[in-house]
Amino acid sequence: MGNVEFRAQWEDVANGVKATFDEHGYVVLRGFLSSDEVAEARRELDRYIADVIPNIPVDCVFYEDKDDLATLKQLPNMQDHDAYFENMLRGDTRFYRLAELLVDGVVGRNLQLLRKPPAVGLPTPPHQDGYYYMVQPVEGLTMWLGLDVADEENGGLRYVNGSHKLGLRPHSRTQTLGFSQGITDYGNAYDLEHEQMYTAEPGDLLVHHALTVHRADGNKSVDRPRAALGFVYLWDQVEENAEGLAAYREQLAADWLKQGKI
Numbered sequence: 001m002g003n004v005e006f007r008a009q010w011e012d013v014a015n016g017v018k019a020t021f022d023e024h025g026y027v028v029l030r031g032f033l034s035s036d037e038v039a040e041a042r043r044e045l046d047r048y049i050a051d052v053i054p055n056i057p058v059d060c061v062f063y064e065d066k067d068d069l070a071t072l073k074q075l076p077n078m079q080d081h082d083a084y085f086e087n088m089l090r091g092d093t094r095f096y097r098l099a100e101l102l103v104d105g106v107v108g109r110n111l112q113l114l115r116k117p118p119a120v121g122l123p124t125p126p127h128q129d130g131y132y133y134m135v136q137p138v139e140g141l142t143m144w145l146g147l148d149v150a151d152e153e154n155g156g157l158r159y160v161n162g163s164h165k166l167g168l169r170p171h172s173r174t175q176t177l178g179f180s181q182g183i184t185d186y187g188n189a190y191d192l193e194h195e196q197m198y199t200a201e202p203g204d205l206l207v208h209h210a211l212t213v214h215r216a217d218g219n220k221s222v223d224r225p226r227a228a229l230g231f232v233y234l235w236d237q238v239e240e241n242a243e244g245l246a247a248y249r250e251q252l253a254a255d256w257l258k259q260g261k262i
């Protein structure tokens with residue numbers, strides 16, 4: 001990955017980026033990947049879709065409608081099934097180095113496709129990623145790398161500025177495949193005053209803390225998919241409720257199967 005422009009900016013970025021992330025709970029890095037690098041990631045994603053999907057369990061591939069392959073919406077844990085994406089998350093990549101800069105000592109836990117197919121792509125409910133991971137302390141981050149244009153029509157990201165300083169919020173089960181937990185008291189005065197919507201171009205990187213409240217709209221366009229890659233890094237000192245997490249995931253997969261969603 002040799003984005004010269006990015007390397008030239010790296011020192012400035014490194015100086016300012018952590019302060020911004022710590023203050024707001026997120027930071028937006030425009031042009032984090034060059035167009036060539038985005039093209040490579042997209043080619044690898046196409047290869048994954050063609051060659052890997054046929055050989056992985058059903059709970060690793062989500063569609064809005066499983067009978068319509070055009071409605072592909074999420075590919076969780078791609079790092080478990082493919083060396084290219086394993087390296088992207090855990091190798092000595094720009095993503096990993098940035099995660100290390102923001103949280104000293106990280107483990108790459110999940111690399112997933114986050115896609116909203118046109119017309120049927122559902123909204124992402126308001127949530128905090130830290131709630132899903134069952135860890136203490138809730139210390140980690142998610143990077144969201146745009147592969148398509150994302151905007152108000154097809155599902156830009158909405159962050160609640162400063163919400164990472166206010167602790168974990170109550171969540172409960174949603175019926176949204178891939179985002180099974182949503183904040184139950186979302187929409188209080190703080191949320192409404194501090195939420196900001198971000199659009200993205202391919203190659204832009206949005207990074208948020210594991211406690212930052214965020215959501216996204218559905219894809220209301222007729223022909224513009226909105227694809228992104230999501231990278232989850234957790235602090236390497238967190239304590240995980242591994243049993244609770246495994247039990248929850250097993251139950252969830254059983255529910256989706258029963259409902260015919262996967």
Ligand SMILES: O=C(O)CCC(=O)C(=O)O
Nearest residue numbers: 114124129142144216230
């Ligand atoms: O892409 C989206 O709609 C949501 C992304 C998200 O919630 C996340 O990366 O944590």
